[in-house]
Amino acid sequence: MCGIVGAVGSRNITPILVEGLKRLEYRGYDSCGVAVLRQGQVLRARSTSRVAELQTQVANDGLESPLGIAHTRWATHGAPAVHNAHPHFSHGPGADAANTRPGRVALVHNGIIENYEALRAELQAKGYEFHSQTDTEVIAHLVEHLYDGDLFAAVKAATLRLTGAYAIAVFCADEPQRVVGARQGSPLVLGVGGADQTERFLASDAMALAGVTDQIVYLEEGDVIDLQPGRHWIEHRAPGSQEHQRVLDAERPVRTVTAHSGAVELGPYRHYMQKEIFEQPRAIADTLEGVQGITPDLFGDKAASVFGQIDRVLILACGTSYYSGSAARYWLESIAGIPTTVEIASEYRYRDSVPVPSTLVVTISQSGETADTLAALKHARSLGMEHTLTICNVATSAMVRECKLAYVTRAGVEIGVASTKAFTTQLAGLFLLTLTLAKVKGRLNEAQEAAHLKAMRHLPAALQSVLALEPQVMAWAEAFARKDNALFLGRGLHYPIALEGALKLKEISYIHAEAYPAGELKHGPLALVTSEMPVVVVAPHDTLLEKLKSNMQEVRARGGELYVCADADTHIQAEPGIHVIRLPEHYGALSPILHVVPLQLLAYHTACARGTDVDKPRNLAKSVTVE
Structure with missing residues (x-):
């Protein structure tokens, strides 16, 4: 992984390839490259720097062609080189x-x-030389080995030998007007464009083609596609089959997709992450736009029927999305009265679980293409759990297409690798799901519904008030930037927020951070507490506040330095060793959406103080399309 762009047409398409890679930079990458066919010769430029440096190479080498492929790589097999x-x-x-x-x-x-290891050994025995440590080079040699004058046939034959996940784009010097693509487990789309609609494009994300074409075909698992100027066709191989069948155009319709380029203006902000933190009031407002009342129809036409049949919820997600699901569990059980389990998607499919057909399986994903979550969803369905719903930020994603029901958040494009506005809009969508299920189960009366809706509509204004605390958070960040470790504490509904805060700090500042339920301090983590270990405490004015204060005293008694995100009425006073930022108001059940914002700002400003690459942290990619 991480990004693919390919094109075939009648003009020089190299600028389109490079611009496509620029639009995919937000996903994160550690190398990039372009290959074209010029006067019958296959040429390429590759770099471990940014796409801008690759663009200079391409210009200097005169890599102009009507046919080519390009890639940004996030290393899996083999070092970034x-x-x-x-x-x-x-x-x-x-x-x-x-x-x-x-x-x-x-x-x-x-x-x-x-x-790939078995294929590599087989190809080496046939005389093929390998010049990388990647699994990808195996596919290139395999296609070449199987090639007999028909690239489409060679790629189809090669896919029958591959085990795992792939989206590929390939061309051959012997066929100068042909690019072939295939996908299984990784996303790939076709674009149809050009003034006369004769150009054909491949990309891992429609965003790569923003400004080039809005005519998109979403390829399905098992598709192989042949692109030539003015035409394309698709063949599909069903799971377990050894045969490809021609796909009718109606089965893969061309859709008009408005994909906004990642190359948006930063405006007054230093980084996209900072911009996206400050976009959260608008993102929440957009996500809730049109919600006049709590009805199953918010989640799709079939939602009323599905919700009437379920008696429990299983949430599948990874990373930040897992933490939003973990917070939602508290809501679903306390407000809707529905037993809820939250599973890390990458673990769920590899253990023996007990399937219950009356379960609502909820997947959460920013991109809707997260490989682990998609695999977990398919596993749940294979166990007979057919009631599926996704909370996702991309309406055209695989996750939305795979699930019966969906709530599409409207966070907009999130370019920073560390998720911020996607997380808070996920929480908003999950709270709507909670209220809907509570109403279906007879646990939400009109007065409660009105009160919750009023609170949700006030969220954008409440978030603006929290964002005004940025200068205070910046003062904390100066102290954190000199530390190597940090501890985050929360209780109940806010324990997942502590987890998310720790994740943000480690992702972009590279400070080792852990999060615990505050009550667990005395069961081990207290051994870590010294004056050099800052301890962040999420302290809303809820029923667990007094117990949380006792946990804070345990830290102070060991010389720990406390940094407390408190509500205005918690009566936690600043003193030597206790630093307090007060949120303007307590927000009840929706408090996590507010309390996470100071933690996002803390991670951001600490990273800035340490001089890290905030938007593109090392070793990480935005859209994780491999297991």
Whole structure:
């Protein structure tokens, strides 16, 4: 992984390839590359720097062509290095230790090939030389080995040998007007464009094609697609089948998709993460726009029927989305009275669980393409749990297409790798789900519904008040920037918020941070507390406040330095060793949406003080499309 762009047309498409990579930069990457076919020769430029440096290489080398592929890579197999960067070439068997022979096949790939070692050994025995540590180079050599004058046939045959996840784009020097793509487990879309609609594009995300075309075809699992100027066709292989069948155009319709470019203006902000933190009032307002009352129809036409049949909830998610699901569990059980389990998606499918058909399976994903979550969803369905719903920020994503029901948040494009506004809008969507299920189960009367809706409509204004605390958080960040470790504490509904705060700090500042339920301090974590270990406490004015204050005293008694995010009426006073930021008001059940914002700002300003790459933290990618 991480980003693919490909094109075939009648004009020079190299600028389109490079611009497409720029639009995908927000996903995170550690190398990038472009390959084109010029006068019958396969040429490429690769870099471990940014796409802007690659663009300079492309211009200097004169890589102009009506056909090409491009890639941004997030390393899985092999270190971030030029020889591991995509595109990969295959020139056929034969020794070439310096890798100087021109390639015949050029290929880019997202995903992970699980049987690449066996394929590599087989191809080496046939005389193929490998010049990288990647699993991707195996596919390039395999396609070249199977090539017999028809690239489409060679790719179809190659996919029958692959185990794992892939989205690929490939071309061959022998067919100068043809690009072939295939997908299984990783997203891939087709774009139709050009003044005369003769240009064809491939991309891992429709955003890569923003400004080039809005005519998009979403490819399905098992599709192989042939692109030539003015035409394309798709063949599909069903799971377990060895045969590909031609797909009718009606089965993969062209859709008009408005994809906003990631290259938006920063305005007065230093980084996209800061901009996105401050966009949260608008993102929440947009996510709740049109919600006049609590009805199942908010989640789809079939929601009333589905909600009437379920008696429990299973939430599947990863990372930040897992923490939003963990907070929602408290809501679903206390407000809706529905037993709820929250599972880390990457673990769920690999353990023996007890399926209950009357379960509502809820997936949460910012991109809607998270490989672990999609795999967990399919596993749940294979166990007979067919009632599925997703909370997702991308209406055209695989997650939305795979689930019966959906609530699409409207956070807008999130460019910073560390999620902020996607998280708070997920919480808003999950709270609406809670209220809807509570109403269906007869646990929400009219007065309660009105009160909750009033509170939700006030969220944007409440968030603005919290954002005004940024200068106070910046003062904390100066102290945190000199530390190597931090501890986050919360209780009840706010324990997942402590987890999210710790994740944000470690993601972008590279400070080791852990989060615990405050009551667990004395069961081990207290051993870590010294004057060099800052302890962040999420302290709303709720029923657990007095117990939380006792936990804070445990920290102070060991010389720990406390940083407390408190509500205005908690009566926690600042004193030596206790630093307090007061949120303007207590917000009841919706308090987590407010309390997470100071933690986002703390992570952001600490990272700035340490000089890290805030929007593109090391080793991380925005959209995790591999398991």
